[in-house]
Amino acid sequence: MPLFADSIYHYLQHRGEAVELWQPTAVFSRFPSRKLKKWLGYIDQYLIFPFSFKIRSFFLSGSKTIYIFTDQAQGIWISFLSTKKHVVHCHDFVALKSALGRPGFPKLSATGVFYQKIIKRGFSRANNFICVSNNTKKELLEFLRRQANVSVIENDLNRPYYRISKAEATPILNAIGVFEEDFFLHVGGNQWYKNREGVLRAYLQYCTIDPVSRPLVMIGAAPTAKMKELLSNSRFSERVRFVVRPPFEVLRAAYSCARCLFFPSITEGFGWPIIEALACGCPVLTTDEAPMNEVGGDVVRLVPHAADMSPEAWTDRAAELLMDLSEMEDHDWQEISKQGLSYIRDKYRESSLAKYLSFYQGILHQ
Structure with a gap:
């Protein structure tokens, strides 16, 4: 969701808000190994990055800072900041429904199922959500099995779409x-x-x-x-x-x-x-x-x-x-x-x- 995250980042900047964009950087995945690149990337995303933003968040004011997760798939990171003010944007649960074996959905590999379960465990710890549709909100609440602060805000046009001659x-x-x-x-x-x-x-x-x-x-x-x-x-x-x-x-x-x-x-x-x-x-x-x-x-x-x-x-x-x-x-x-x-x-x-x-x-x- 880089385009979506960028649009939020630039809008908040335009409105004069103090905003930072945190995302994983290549550390281990910079090593020239085709066979290991994917797995080294996982180390960057799921070990190095959470450790770094956990340290950075320690020095920020809890009352004046909100952490915005631009996709519920970032659930693996949400658990590190769920006690701080936060919001999670939810787009779709297609992969999660596949992992849970919903009828009509294709099966995932064992690692895919494991990954989706980690994502679900992470976003389930959050309390504030923005969903792109009422249908996504309905599915979110089914997964949470509890009430939460959920707002439905449909996606905007992210490019200048209009009829040309x-x-x-x-x-x-x-x-x-x-x-x-x-x-x-x-x-x-x-x-x-x-x-x-x-x-x-x-x-x-x-x-x-x-x-x-x-x-x-x-x-x-x-x-x-x-x-x-x-x-x-x-x-x-x-x-x-x-x-x-x-x-x-x-x-x-x-x-x-x-x-x-x-x-x-x-x-x-x-x-x-x-x-x-x-x-x-x-x-x-x-x-x-x-x-x-x-x-x-x-x-x-x-x-x-x-x-x-x-x-x-x-x-x-x-x-x-x-x-x-x-x-x-x-x-x-x-x-x-x-x-x-x-x-x-x-x-x-x-x-x-x-x-x-x-x-x-x-x-x-x-």
Whole structure:
């Protein structure tokens, strides 16, 4: 979460707060050993760093200092400072739910399970939390099994997302080999819960019912072997374009020209692409389950959760919804685009960073 931590750090500096950014530094991991680099990095993170900030915290005023943990995954460090004023930002518990063997979640290795249990033990000692969604708050309280001081503050847009004109966006997209407008768009990595294979299956099924099918642009990670296999067995494979980790300007241009963002994740902590797309006037088709339907409010279109139907039935239903968006009259499309823009303006009248500061100050004044 370096970008998230940096945004908080710079905002607090801008507001005139005395703020320091503490993070592990390379000590043992500087040694030139490829085989041991990972394990030497663990020594830096989990032995050297906690020892150093424990000493540094001893010399700071307890009543005037608050310790901000920017991710609950820093739980292994939280236990060292849980008796001091603190707040923990909670994003998602996907890895922890996998470690606990929740149905539908992939299994972790023995070391992965051990690591997640240490994280849980650490953040469970904290008392003050900021969660990115009501769904994350609900899950946090289930893990804590007690009451705590929890505020829900949704993520802010962390880049200047807004609709740019097609005249400005077209050359940006042409430069990466995207030559058509009004395409379907997916944004995300290859994590299992992003459901990228489901995106492809639904899109390829859509192509069979739309004789002039719109292309699909998938921005994020390179395709997996399974995704390549799906495409190799389809006559519509040339309609799919992968754009691997492009710069921000390409992503904003894609949102500004897309017919819709198709974002049928299995689960999320928040679902940043939803608000990014809406801020650029791009309609969204996402999963009818929290937090996706929570983040998108009543301006997004919803597809059933993949676990609620057979794979075939879900693919057919998602393809039908894509077809509906493809055939939508221009004035109707413009209307839902405007609704999304208005929703984002209303949602972020006060920045999340300002809300964070208010929460921090409340803890400091206790």
